[in-house]
Amino acid sequence: MEMNDRDKVIEKLEANLQEAAEKNPHSRTVLEAFGPLMIERHRLLSTLDWKGIDPSGIDRDKLKAGVPVIRQVPLFFPEDPWKEVVLPTIAAARQGFPQLHEGLDAWEACVASGAVPFHDYFHSCPPPDETLPASWDCVRDIPAGLTKLILMSAARTVLEMRSAAATVLRDAEWDKGYCPFCGSFAGIARINDKITQRWLHCLHCGRDWRFNRIRCPYCEHESPQEMNYFFLEGKTVESAFTCEECKRYLVTLYRISDLNDPDLDVAALSLIHLDLIMQQKGYQPLDPSGWLCIE
Ligand SMILES: [Zn+2]
Ligand SMILES: [Zn+2]
Incomplete structure (x- = not known):
């Protein structure tokens, strides 16, 4: 990667972190704590x-x-x-x-x-x-x-x-809720607005992959009645997918503009309050261990 490109990537990340902290003031501390680690990762990845x-x-x-x-x-x-x-x-x-x-x-x-x-x-x-x-x-x-x-x-x-x-x-068939590369369950997802595709994101290796929109990525149950999206009051994008069958949830950026390319690692940090709420409601994250393996 050229020096200029690398600088641009890091500048964009810094701007994303800043913007996320302004939009979600309660997660500012978390963003400030993990921000330097994310910036260093981008630096290392380019070298x-x-x-x-x-x-x-x-x-x-x-x-x-x-x-x-x-x-x-x-x-x-x-x-x-x-x-x-x-x-x-x-x-x-x-x-x-x-x-x-x-x-x-x-x-x-x-x-x-x-x-x-x-x-x-x-x-x-x-x-x-x-x-x-x-x-x-x-x-x-x-x-x-x-x-x-x-x-x-x-x-x-x-x-x-x-x-x-x-x-x-890149062109392999993959139809699971866990990562095709490192095997960890998705940590966050996004649903694009017009084409309504769901993309899952791995917080352990950064990979994104497409997954069926009405199937649970954890238990693979498919039932529109038992799949819901929980929204915080007054919010239209920040949501959590929930499955009543396995009682898991997945934080999801819902119907984001197709032009928008959000940084899902930053989003995962800035929406930690949503994790707390979902867990208080009795749901568990797909990837509770935070380690690299699935059993
Ligand atoms: Zn992965
Ligand atoms: Zn499920």
Whole structure:
């Protein structure tokens, strides 16, 4: 990417974050905390040049049957230079989360000393209890929430880099509510106005894919009577899709103008209050674990 293009992408992101904070003042703190991590990810994505996944190992019939790329070929390699991503990620986290400086110092020292064998963790799916591998002693005493923040932010950068390069998915058939690349359930969706297509967005690798508008992306139940959209009072775009069959919800930008190309990562952060409301109403998100795998 040319320097100018890169600057433009980051400028646009900064403007999006600013605008989202003005429109949703209650999410300003969240946007300001995560903003530097998002900006750093965009910077890294324009410069990283790691090797891609092996497209010859991906079977189109398996994709059609709902087996994501993560279940077909390795997405991470032993020689991946994680330091290149994790150290700048920690630096960005310092801006957004200054109160966590002690833990961030400890994380940075572990990474800099080479004592965190990232591949041990990323080559397999983390177990549901989020236990760190035995070889990760260096970061074991750091608060789990901070460790999760660092790992998820770094993994998003690496997965997005590899997902964006996975051209095999461009014309593949895919009909699931979880991501064709990394297998995580969608974190947010958008419905375009005139053509009324629903697009799901993965918060773990940044991929978008089209999905049936009346089917539940979680349980695949199809019943217009049991699928609803909840809107906050006075809002016409910010909504949550709900399924009465499985009691899941998915935050959705509803009937946005076809000319509009919203940043769904920014939208997901700025609509966190909608998540709280839906969970108070007894619904669960599609992707509750926030980790990379589906079982
Ligand atoms: Zn994904
Ligand atoms: Zn459902």
